[in-house]
Each structure stands twice: as C-alpha cells, then as structure tokens.
Amino acid sequence: MEQAIIPISSKEAIRLLCLDSVDPPMAKELLSQLESASNIDYVISHHAEQDHSGTIPQILSKFPNAKVITSPKAKETLKDLLRIPGESFKTVEDGECLSLGDKTLRFIYTPWVHWPEAMVTYLQEEKILFGCDFLGSQIATTELYVTDEGRVYEAAKRYFAEIMMPFRSVITKNIEKLEGYDIQMIAPSHGPIYPRPSFIFEAYREWVLGSSKNRVVLTYVSMHKSTKQMVDYLVEALVDRGVHLELFNLAVTDIGKLAITLVDAGSIVVGTPTVLAGPHPLAAYAAFLANALRPKALFLSIIGSYGWGGKTVEVLAGMIPNLKVEVIEPVLSRGLPGEEDFKALEQLAETISSKHTEQGFK
Numbered sequence: 001m002e003q004a005i006i007p008i009s010s011k012e013a014i015r016l017l018c019l020d021s022v023d024p025p026m027a028k029e030l031l032s033q034l035e036s037a038s039n040i041d042y043v044i045s046h047h048a049e050q051d052h053s054g055t056i057p058q059i060l061s062k063f064p065n066a067k068v069i070t071s072p073k074a075k076e077t078l079k080d081l082l083r084i085p086g087e088s089f090k091t092v093e094d095g096e097c098l099s100l101g102d103k104t105l106r107f108i109y110t111p112w113v114h115w116p117e118a119m120v121t122y123l124q125e126e127k128i129l130f131g132c133d134f135l136g137s138q139i140a141t142t143e144l145y146v147t148d149e150g151r152v153y154e155a156a157k158r159y160f161a162e163i164m165m166p167f168r169s170v171i172t173k174n175i176e177k178l179e180g181y182d183i184q185m186i187a188p189s190h191g192p193i194y195p196r197p198s199f200i201f202e203a204y205r206e207w208v209l210g211s212s213k214n215r216v217v218l219t220y221v222s223m224h225k226s227t228k229q230m231v232d233y234l235v236e237a238l239v240d241r242g243v244h245l246e247l248f249n250l251a252v253t254d255i256g257k258l259a260i261t262l263v264d265a266g267s268i269v270v271g272t273p274t275v276l277a278g279p280h281p282l283a284a285y286a287a288f289l290a291n292a293l294r295p296k297a298l299f300l301s302i303i304g305s306y307g308w309g310g311k312t313v314e315v316l317a318g319m320i321p322n323l324k325v326e327v328i329e330p331v332l333s334r335g336l337p338g339e340e341d342f343k344a345l346e347q348l349a350e351t352i353s354s355k356h357t358e359q360g361f362k
C-alpha cells in the first residue's frame with residue numbers, strides 16, 4: 001500500500017488527504033483513483049524517496065492548492081529531488097498536530113529509518129500509525145491486513161535486512177519513541193496493515209537487540225572446484241560441531257535471502273578463488289553488501305584457493321570496515337586443497353564453534 005486517501009469530515013467540509021504518493025511508474029493508477037476528488041487539501045510526505053514522493057508533483061499539478069505537509073529537512077530534500085516549489089510546503093515540527101475537526105494527525109519524526117528526514121503519522125482518534133517505510137514488509141498481496149503472520153514475518157525480515165539493518169541503533173530509539181503512543185494498528189507503506197502491532201514491534205526488537213545465533217553464513221563462489229571442496233569440508237566440520245549453516249553459492253543466490261540470514265548469523269565466512277590477484281567479483285560483491293548492511297555478526301573468516309598468488313585476504317578485509325568482527329585466521333589453498341588445508345579448515349571450524357559457545361550463541 002503506497003498511499004491512502006482519507007476523507008476527513010470537519011465542521012466546514014470534507015477534507016481529503018494523500019498519505020504520500022506512489023512511484024512514478026504507478027502514477028496513472030493513483031491519479032485515476034483521484035479522478036473523482038474535487039480537491040486535495042494536504043499531501044502528507046513522510047519520506048522523500050521517490051517510491052513515496054515521486055508522484056507528488058503530479059498531484060500538485062492536478063490540485064494546485066494542496067499543501068505538502070512534511071518536516072523542514074524533507075522539504076529541502078523534496079525541493080532538490082523533485083523540484084517542488086517552496087511555496088507548496090507547510091512544514092511541521094516533531095510532535096506537531098494537524099487538527100481537521102474531528103480527526104487529529106500527529107507527526108512524529110523517526111530519523112534514519114531509513115533516511116534522515118523520515119517521519120510517521122499517528123491518527124489519534126483511531127490510534128493508527130502510518131509508518132511509511134518503518135516496520136514495512138517486502139510483500140505484494142491483495143490482503144489489506146496481515147492474516148498470516150508467519151508469511152509476513154519472513155517478508156518483514158527481508159525488508160528489515162535490506163533496508164533497515166544498517167540503522168539498528170536508531171531503530172531502537174524510534175521504537176522507544178513510538179512506545180509512548182497507544183497504537184492499535186500500523187499501516188506501513190510497504191506490505192499489509194498490522195492489526196496486532198506487537199507482532200512487528202517484537203520482531204524488530206529481536207532483530208535489533210536479540211543475540212546472534214549459533215549459525216554461519218557461508219557465501220562462496222568457485223571456478224575450478226578447489227574452493228568448493230574447501231567449502232564442502234568446512235560445512236561438514238561445522239555441522240559435526242553443532243554449528244548451523246546458511247550456504248549461498250553466489251553465482252546463483254538470491255541476495256535478499258542472503259541478507260535475511262545476515263540478520264542473526266554469529267559468523268560470516270566468504271569462500272572465493274583468487275582472480276586477477278584479488279577476490280572473485282561475486283565475493284567482492286558479497287563483502288560490499290555485508291559491509292553496507294552492517295549485520296551484528298561477531299566473527300568472519302575467508303577461505304579459498306589461488307593459482308599463483310594474490311592479495312585476496314587483504315582486499316576482502318579492506319572492504320569491510322563497517323563490520324565489528326574478529327577476523328579468524330583465513331585458509332587459502334594453492335589449487336586443490338591438500339591435507340594441511342583440510343587440517344586448517346578443521347581448526348577454523350573448531351575456532352568458530354568455540355567462539356560461538358563462549359558468546360552463548362544458541
């Protein structure tokens with residue numbers, strides 16, 4: 001649900017609001033829904049990213065008297081991103097209310113979930129929170145409300161992993177801020193409405209504050225099967241020690257699924273051959289992604305093979321400055337792994353298992 005139009009009765013008239021807009025490719029659908037509206041009084045802009053704001057200029061063209069209600073920071077961003085003129089805005093402060101007669105909208109700043117200007121709207125009389133990106137899910141469904149929490153949990157976790165995970169510390173503050181309101185329903189801009197808000201709040205608390213799990217995310221790419229042999233060996237060695245695995249062949253993997261598993265993995269292992277003196281580009285991509293998503297894993301290692309040399313470990317290690325991980329001794333084999341390499345993989349599995357036990361990962 002990218003937008004909602006709310007008829008609001010006041011003493012004088014019916015007022016119409018747009019809560020955000022839609023991505024420009026969906027503009028036709030939105031504008032056709034507005035066809036019968038004689039006026040739009042306000043467009044509430046929670047977030048300047050174009051999947052929410054991109055059609056605001058077209059709404060303003062159709063309803064030139066409409067005011068865009070947003071934060072001062074979002075105003076400046078929208079002026080730059082969409083060239084919306086300054087006089088079209090009415091800015092609101094954190095906590096400010098907009099009374100529309102018998103309905104009241106309260107605007108609550110929720111910075112960095114996931115842009116700095118983000119805010120949400122609380123419809124006080126109905127106790128509905130319009131959360132925009134915050135608490136949303138990557139799911140397209142004709143069901144307006146969450147009916148299958150298990151299905152939505154996975155979709156929301158994927159959304160959290162891909163969009164929100166880098167902002168874990170501010171998420172906690174924003175959840176605490178929202179806890180001060182009596183919220184009976186959450187209507188995010190992505191995914192269905194939560195009639196049981198505690199479901200998604202509890203999930204977020206677990207993803208943000210919960211301990212990592214006794215689980216390794218092992219991403220790999222192999223060209224001539226040397227790295228693959230090492231991966232297979234390490235998988236078995238970890239399983240023998242009771243460590244759970246999430247294995248991703250980067251040549252075919254769904255990056256979204258990889259992101260989900262990063263939410264609570266205790267360790268990350270990257271398996272890569274050496275190509276042009278460095279990691280395979282797919283392994284470099286995985287490292288870049290992990291660095292950008294900033295998962296809470298505490299340990300990382302690198303395994304792989306090389307033909308004549310290179311700086312695979314140095315290059316990969318230099319790509320993950322955002323990760324607060326202890327790097328466990330990498331294992332690199334020249335060509336097919338031999339006895340010494342398997343011993344080193346056995347030791348790597350032992351070290352990971354011990355460190356997970358020390359941390360109390362379950």
Ligand code: FEO
Binds near residue numbers: 114133190
């Ligand atoms: Fe940050 Fe749904 O866009």
